[in-house]
Amino acid sequence: MLDLTFEPPKPKVIAGAKHDWELVIGMEVHAQVSSKAKLFSGASTKFGAEPNSNVSFVDAAMPGMLPVINAFCVEQAVRTGLGLKADINLFSAFDRKNYFYPDLPQGYQISQLYHPIVGEGEVLVELGEGVARNVRIERIHLEQDAGKSIHDMDPNMSFVDLNRTGVALMEIVSRPDIRGPEEAAAYIAKLRQILRYLGTCDGNMQNGNMRADVNVSICRPGQYEKYWETQDFSHLGTRCEIKNMNSMRFIQQAIDVEARRQIAIVEAGGTVDQETRLYDPDKGETRSMRSKEEAHDYRYFPDPDLLPLEIDQSWVDEIASSLPELPDARKLRYIGDFGMTDYDASVLTAEVETAAYFEAVAQGRDGKLSANWVINELFGRLKKDDHDIASSPVNPEQLGGIIDLISKGDISGKIAKDLFEIVYTEGGDPAQIVEARGMKQVTDTGAIEAAVDQVIADNPAQVEKAKANPKLAGWFVGQVMKLTGGKANPKAVNEIVQAKLAL
Template identity: 85%
Template sequence: MLDLTYETPKPKTIAGETGDWELVIGMEVHAQVSSNAKLFSGASTRFGAEPNSNVSFVDAGMPGMLPVINEFCVEQAVRTGLGLKAAINLRSAFDRKNYFYPDLPQGYQISQLYHPIVGEGEVLVELGDGTARVVRIERIHLEQDAGKSIHDMDPALSFVDLNRTGVALMEIVSRPDIRGPEEAAAYIVKLRQIMRYLGTCDGNMQNGNLRADVNVSVCRPGQYEKYQETQDFSHLGTRCEIKNMNSMRFIQQAIDYEARRQIALLERGEEVVQETRLYNVEKGETRSMRSKEEAHDYRYFPCPDLLPLEIEQEWVDDIEASLPELPDAKKARFVSDFGLSDYDASVLTAETEAAAYFEEVAAVSGNGKASANWVINNLFGRLKEDGDRSITESPMSPAQLGGILKLIETGDISGKIAKDVFEIAYTTGREPAEIVETEGMKQVTDTGAIEAAVDEIIAANPAQVEKAQQNPKLAGWFVGQVMKATGGKANPKAVNEVVSAKLGL
């Protein structure tokens, strides 16, 4: 089921007054399924609609309304599981999670506690120090989202928007394998990247389409290894859950604060209470929300309105065959096929759109390394200057950028001239070849013209000639003068060859 051998991750250590402590982190990531309709109704999932306009009778909990499973949402969950190298359960079932809240009109949430659709999987997480490790996935289950309570429109009133009610979520539950704040953020980044490649979740954290509940505990060095041997969670310390985190930066801040809070309690001889907490962004601290519920608190029982979900292995195989090339495989191919560094390949494969853009540029230019360099340094830099635009908003097409690099390869323009051509093409949309032709930017490769320029400069500077003949490194001065005389249009390689020949170097 798992292709990679699991290795104990290196923990982040925090020094306390009575000794060192280690962090243990598990995450429950709620990813909104990319689907036009909700999990059990045909209501729209469009973001930004008028409050309570995307609500069916099923979503509103009207009596007698029965849920009908959205097959596409099931397919998206299976696709996600396959992308995470997870086991797909051909038989799963839905349960009712019972609790009261104003934005939950049915009085229960339909979820999958006992028989999830996806079993154990794994995510290879790359860290900033150049290392990578596996975070194990325990399960992925499908469930419906709740609505949204709004408290800031009128101090005396609270409002409820049911547009999100019934929207399909995938809850991705990790093992407690994450050992530090940076690792937690890297894990979310990798999950988001994989799901965006698969097209199963857009990963938009600002809209709430990807959010995480972060479980944090602390333990003494050596306790995690005991947990690994015994699978006894008591070795890991009492955990607290930080709810609804939707920012990489705030996830790291919340974990760091919560870990230090727990350490301070334990070193004072107090107990850590298992509870659900919220992170206050303004104060940079977590605060208690409610005591942590267990499964029995929700009175789970099989949903009587839905039969067990049974899928065919052939259907799963067809989905697997349709999977796109995933980030790790694409990165490895970029390194092997184009000779890119790990860093450049990582940057280009971070988003599917950037990877596709680069490949089109490389196909036109015929030079993978040069294409990567120009996309990362020139194009990305220019897009950032231009209001931090995304690659999909680039005014320069891959064919245009590839055309500039092709002109460099053929010797029609130099790298320096290419930067001018790039700026003109970026701002005007004109084709590179046309720019070079009409603007008189074509590189001078005529040896006779270059020789004439070199002869003129040599004749006018006899003292400099003598110095260069004594110290060949000074020949660069003549190259610079020729480039200046030709407006930077002379072929640098040809100039160097002619200067060396004329000076007898």
């Protein structure tokens, strides 16, 4: 079981040249809402389309074009908030965040500063078997994405693709509860897992559908505890934001690099400037992008084209009743119902597709045996061939069929592995393959006894050794299995060998 007691996060300590320092990390995760249309227009959100082909008049900021809220995106945000055990605000409103950039044709981004749709929540982050802690969520707000500037097509020109402009994003803002690079990666992984279970974001970081701004600061030991007690940020160091991180590995690297940069500055007598930085993985360094703006720098004001968003509690309750079983609950169910280890349950619930596959295999079957075959045989082979569960050559019905044959005693464990290989490489119905190829296990005790008698008769010297050392009886079992082509029931063979040798 997981320890759900919430305590101040334990820090990662980094030794500087003069002092020890602790890390403080908060994250702003931008998750693209799983929706076919954009937040304020009907334009497609399909990834990989020709540049500037998924752009409406609203997205292009044509004069007189007014935004219309996509109700499904609102529902997805509410669903996400409920999945993160967060407060849902029945009243929220949109604001304009004003700044100039070539890929922002309106000259402002529609966001939610003052009245977000989702309030405080939490994410349970597992930091090892049996160890878990909550990371507090401060808020989730809806906003529209900007376009994409392309600089590598021509050395003398930059290009703008507006396909992403107006795509709905959920910005999930955490408290500074994360205390190290590994915890940051674990938090992102858990958040991604929950969103995928909910179906509100596909979590594809490679395509930029989920990316993070990572706020990093340092403090001397003991300062964070003072912040925890008072919630006074003055006890913490100046934070720097590392922008647009879309790789868990790079997030860990960037945090470590940025923390050491800040330590070097402070220990040299300098001060850390609050700014936005970019991480260069090739050089292993962060570099300044711009000074960190405050809210007033963006001249936020309520969007005059959008009325406040008011939703009914009954609608929120209806969404809550439709939530799927989330990973933490499913993991605990697997442990309780199937007697799985914490590790096995974690593996099977890591991805929503994996859990669905296992559920289909285990339906009406022994859960522990099903888990063993999914994790050890199927996953092992998929990893070897660089496949994921979606491209598995063996479907749940086929794997379930193999397990049924084992449970009925039609095949042994060894035959089952041979059968799995045939199904994996050739396909087909397991029961029909066993029948057609004569793979059924020999359970006729008369035939098994005859094979045992033959092995004993052919090996008198080994018989005397086995009588002196009963552990050698296993040799006879192996020989009988070899003589029967692995088809004899191993349990029956062992019992008959023991009886024949009078052990």
